[in-house]
Amino acid sequence: MNSLLPILHQRDCPLLDKTKIEQELRSQKFNVKYSLFLTSTINSTNSFLQELEPCSELVVCLAEQQTHGRGRFNRYWHSPFGQNIYCSSRWHLKGSLKKLSGLSLVVSLAVLAMLRELFPNINLNVKWPNDVLYNGKKLCGSLIEVIPSSNGEGKFDVIIGIGLNVNSDTAEYPLEIKPWCSLFDIMGECFDRNIISARLVISLNNYLNRFLQHGLGEFIDEWNQADCLNNNKITVSHQKTTLSGIACGINELGFLMLKDDLGVMHCLSSGDTTFQGLSK
Numbered sequence: 210m211n212s213l214l215p216i217l218h219q220r221d222c223p224l225l226d227k228t229k230i231e232q233e234l235r236s237q238k239f240n241v242k243y244s245l246f247l248t249s250t251i252n253s254t255n256s257f258l259q260e261l262e263p264c265s266e267l268v269v270c271l272a273e274q275q276t277h278g279r280g281r282f283n284r285y286w287h288s289p290f291g292q293n294i295y296c297s298s299r300w301h302l303k304g305s306l307k308k309l310s311g312l313s314l315v316v317s318l319a320v321l322a323m324l325r326e327l328f329p330n331i332n333l334n335v336k337w338p339n340d341v342l343y344n345g346k347k348l349c350g351s352l353i354e355v356i357p358s359s360n361g362e363g364k365f366d367v368i369i370g371i372g373l374n375v376n377s378d379t380a381e382y383p384l385e386i387k388p389w390c391s392l393f394d395i396m397g398e399c400f401d402r403n404i405i406s407a408r409l410v411i412s413l414n415n416y417l418n419r420f421l422q423h424g425l426g427e428f429i430d431e432w433n434q435a436d437c438l439n440n441n442k443i444t445v446s447h448q449k450t451t452l453s454g455i456a457c458g459i460n461e462l463g464f465l466m467l468k469d470d471l472g473v474m475h476c477l478s479s480g481d482t483t484f485q486g487l488s489k
């Protein structure tokens with residue numbers, strides 16, 4: 210059931226509220242043991258979880274504001290107070306680190322599934338490797354960090370940091386390289402971040418379990434259907450190299466398949482993707 214009612218004015222948007230989040234988790238029958246940290250201002254929710262002592266249960270941290278929000282490649286993640294979701298979760302996993310190839314794609318799909326359930330009327334896509342987009346504009350990004358365990362082979366923690374623009378008016382954002390958007394920009398209404406955050410954790414848990422059990426193969430069709438790059442002319446840049454060609458989906462490791470102008474297929478494990486002819 211969709212318990213998310215729109216709030217019409219930004220000034221009426223509720224702050225993060227532990228009781229509300231826990232209530233929503235209970236009402237959705239989330240039966241995983243967890244600790245939840247809510248904080249007003251923090252440097253970065255991912256950094257906070259990195260510094261925690263190892264713990265075998267799920268730990269989630271949400272902040273109203275980040276002073277040093279981090280994006281991929283150490284970029285800055287704009288994190289204004291009380292508007293968006295800055296959520297990191299730390300999962301204690303067992304097995305081989307190799308099994309994690311493609312996790313960033315699965316995380317994007319988990320966010321997408323949650324948003325589609327709450328907002329079935331908006332048309333969202335994913336963009337390799339970690340973005341959720343609306344109309345070519347970035348709504349959500351994720352940053353995944355792995356902490357190998359010091360006490361035993363085959364155990365490690367994964368921190369999944371999600372930045373989801375909810376109630377901000379991105380026209381007020383500082384000029385960025387990428388075009389951004391928020392749920393507020395899309396729908397002209399504000400939403401309760403407590404409900405969305407709870408649903409996000411539930412969706413991450415579901416997707417992570419499926420991924421660990423079945424691998425990325427299970428998600429390839431879902432990715433291809435939501436992928437905005439597929440069959441488009443794109444450029445991929447990584448450090449000082451760029452490569453252009455036609456995006457041809459992903460392989461079983463989650464690498465981007467790119468066919469260059471000579472017809473040679475490349476499998477790329479990292480980089481930034483842009484549509485050709487566009488600077489953004």
Ligand code: BTN
Binds near residue numbers: 252277286339349370
């Ligand atoms: C990206 O698209 O470059 C990834 C952005 C990830 C931002 C989130 S906000 C919550 C968590 N804490 C951080 O410092 N970063 C992630």
